[in-house]
Amino acid sequence: MATFRSSYSFSKIICNIFVVLPFSFPDQLIYHNRLKWNRNNMDVITRIFAVALFALCSLTVLLMQTSTRVFAAETAYVPLSKKVLIKVVDGNARAMDNMVVYLQAKELDNADNVLQGAQGVADPVEVHQKDKQFTPYITVVQKGHELQFVNDDDITHHIYSAIGPKRFSFKLRQDDATKTMVFDKTGQISMGCNIHDWMSGHILVVDTPYFSATRGNGIAELNGIPAGEYELIVWHPQLKSPNHRQVFKIRKNNKPLVFTATLNAEMGQVPEQKSLDDFEFLEGYE
Numbered sequence: 001m002a003t004f005r006s007s008y009s010f011s012k013i014i015c016n017i018f019v020v021l022p023f024s025f026p027d028q029l030i031y032h033n034r035l036k037w038n039r040n041n042m043d044v045i046t047r048i049f050a051v052a053l054f055a056l057c058s059l060t061v062l063l064m065q066t067s068t069r070v071f072a073a074e075t076a077y078v079p080l081s082k083k084v085l086i087k088v089v090d091g092n093a094r095a096m097d098n099m100v101v102y103l104q105a106k107e108l109d110n111a112d113n114v115l116q117g118a119q120g121v122a123d124p125v126e127v128h129q130k131d132k133q134f135t136p137y138i139t140v141v142q143k144g145h146e147l148q149f150v151n152d153d154d155i156t157h158h159i160y161s162a163i164g165p166k167r168f169s170f171k172l173r174q175d176d177a178t179k180t181m182v183f184d185k186t187g188q189i190s191m192g193c194n195i196h197d198w199m200s201g202h203i204l205v206v207d208t209p210y211f212s213a214t215r216g217n218g219i220a221e222l223n224g225i226p227a228g229e230y231e232l233i234v235w236h237p238q239l240k241s242p243n244h245r246q247v248f249k250i251r252k253n254n255k256p257l258v259f260t261a262t263l264n265a266e267m268g269q270v271p272e273q274k275s276l277d278d279f280e281f282l283e284g285y286e
Helices: 002-023 039-077
Strands: 081-089 100-108 125-130 133-135 138-142 146-151 157-163 169-172 178-182 187-193 200-206 211-213 219-225 228-235 245-250 257-262
Touching: 100 138, 100 219, 125 138, 138 146, 138 211, 169 178, 211 219, 228 257, 245 257
Parallel strands: 081 257, 125 146, 138 200
Antiparallel strands: 081 219, 100 211, 100 228, 125 133, 146 178, 157 169, 157 187, 187 200, 228 245
16 A cells, blocks of 8 residues: 555656646746747647646556556565474473474465465375384374374284374274374374373374474474464473463564464473383283
8 A cells, every 4th residue: 555655646746747837937938039939839838748747647547556456466475484483482491392383374465365285295194103102292184184093013002092073993903004094173182002001192183284393492394374364373282271282473474484482381291102011912902
């Protein structure tokens, strides 16, 4: 809108100058001292000024409309940032690693500017059972996408969901070492193993393609985000806050963005997935 007003004011000034110009000079300045102009000549000059004025005003309006359309298109479709860095720290400014971060759109700048597709992840997300542990401990999957359980051990696991929007319970033997599931509801799912009771893991299903996890320096990277206003959610199953998450506001910004999310909730201890000793399989799991 600033471009529109600026172009409009400029056109008014130019138009006013050319409207007043033919009538502002006294006769002695209009008539050259060597050429004697008559009233007919003045009529011709006036018509020339009128034609020039019309052409100039038309050109100004055309340029004004073109610049306005270009300006609007740029603000509607320029991404929030090519690279958005989210840094998560605790109340003492210490970097927090392995924290899930994701963006939920509150308002996009244009109706066509929708959140589409995961960030280049076409293959199913994988949760491995290796050395009698869930790896990774936390897995994030977009709603409607596949998640594959992979048994890397030479023993049987009995995977089950303890809480969450999707309930499951299945055995994963060595000879059929994978199982694929689709998660069509958002929320947190806690899971364990009925044979190895120290095993624990978590799945978070989100309705957005823009998610990641912080590294050791507390920073996560998100890419290709449409311009708009977002809620940033920081989540971890051991975060001692309602629903194990904290919400932050991110305003629209067309410049590279680094956002620091300071947690005001404490973190609990992440449980060790470790057995005291090995034991024989229970009957029915061989």
